Amino acid sequence: MPVDTTFAGRAYPPGDVYVVSREKLREFAEATGATHPAHTDVEAARALGHPDVVAPPTFAVVIAQRTEAQYVEDPAAGIDFSRVVHADERFTHHRPIHAGDHLRTALHVDAVTQRAGLSMITTRCEIADVSGQPVATVVSTLAVRPEDDA
Amino acid sequence: MSARPVAAGLTVGQEVARRTLTVDRARLVRYAGASGDFNPIHWNERVAASVGLPGVIAHGMWTMGAAVTVVVDWAGDPGAVVDYQTRFTRPVPVPDPGEAAVEVVATVGALDADAGTVRVDLTVTVEGARVLGKAQAVVRLAAA
Numbered sequence: 001m002p003v004d005t006t007f008a009g010r011a012y013p014p015g016d017v018y019v020v021s022r023e024k025l026r027e028f029a030e031a032t033g034a035t036h037p038a039h040t041d042v043e044a045a046r047a048l049g050h051p052d053v054v055a056p057p058t059f060a061v062v063i064a065q066r067t068e069a070q071y072v073e074d075p076a077a078g079i080d081f082s083r084v085v086h087a088d089e090r091f092t093h094h095r096p097i098h099a100g101d102h103l104r105t106a107l108h109v110d111a112v113t114q115r116a117g118l119s120m121i122t123t124r125c126e127i128a129d130v131s132g133q134p135v136a137t138v139v140s141t142l143a144v145r146p147e148d149d150a
Numbered sequence: 151m152s153a154r155p156v157a158a159g160l161t162v163g164q165e166v167a168r169r170t171l172t173v174d175r176a177r178l179v180r181y182a183g184a185s186g187d188f189n190p191i192h193w194n195e196r197v198a199a200s201v202g203l204p205g206v207i208a209h210g211m212w213t214m215g216a217a218v219t220v221v222v223d224w225a226g227d228p229g230a231v232v233d234y235q236t237r238f239t240r241p242v243p244v245p246d247p248g249e250a251a252v253e254v255v256a257t258v259g260a261l262d263a264d265a266g267t268v269r270v271d272l273t274v275t276v277e278g279a280r281v282l283g284k285a286q287a288v289v290r291l292a293a294a
Contacts, residue, residue: 024184027183027184028184028185028215030180030184031177031180031181031183031184031185031212031215032181032184032212032215032216032219033171033216033219034215034216034219034222034228035219035223036219036222036223036227036228038227038228038229039228048226048227048229049229050229054227054228054229055228056215056218056219056222056228057215057218057221057222057228057231057234057287058211058214058215058218058234061185061211061215062184062185062186065185065186065187066186081189082201083201085238086210086211086238087237087238088235088236088237088238088284089210089211089214089235089236089238090233090234090235090236091233091234091235092232092233093229093231093232093233095229096228096229
């Protein structure tokens with residue numbers, strides 16, 4: 001089934017609250033080799049003016065990919081994940097993410113285009129705190145290879 | 151307290167940091183668990199080969215996340231990185247046994263005095279070939 005281009009422009013309202021934990025930030029920091037003490041040491045983070053330990057710059061992908069799943073895993077969207085290649089990613093931090101944050105994320109399908117059989121899908125996650133204040137914007141583009149392309 | 155760099159003394163093109171990162175299969179399993187990205191092309195040789203890859207490859211997001219640690223350490227504060235983007239231009243095959251070496255060089259790409267920010271451009275290569283394209287991190291500088 002081909003990628004359904006009519007999904008372009010769709011918006012999904014914010015879903016469940018994601019609670020950022022110190023231990024999840026530690027796990028993500030260790031996996032990416034992020035050794036800055038502000039990721040794991042509360043006192044080091046507070047010395048820099050943060051209320052708690054600080055997420056690495058790409059941590060928001062954890063929240064974004066969960067949110068994107070409601071679109072990319074929808075059978076109607078026609079996205080064959082075995083043919084997906086990650087094309088690009090961008091994080092814009094309106095403020096740092098800290099342990100203890102309660103975050104909700106709205107998903108926007110900004111573009112679904114096809115050219116020579118290759119489909120390009122751009123999604124945008126708007127991550128906000130529970131009062132609606134913006135925290136981060138994550139824009140991701142996936143390329144889906146055509147089915148006759150090994 | 152702030153260890154953030156200041157604009158004075160920075161010039162476009164200046165190298166500010168460089169580091170060699172290594173990644174092995176165990177690292178990819180760890181990243182899969184930490185990130186929630188369990189795509190088997192990042193841990194299963196058979197699946198990777200079946201979709202035409204040379205073998206298990208690193209998550210692009212692992213490479214992106216690992217590369218920016220160089221910027222965070224230079225900036226002195228993870229919260230100073232206000233924007234970070236990249237394109238994924240080439241997969242990073244991760245051998246077994248063994249490991250892949252990822253070279254990261256950070257240079258000053260642009261200075262914005264009004265915004266109080268510096269754009270740090272990352273050159274990220276494996277065996278001399280770029281694996282990330284337009285890898286740019288915007289860092290908020292300390293007040294002069």
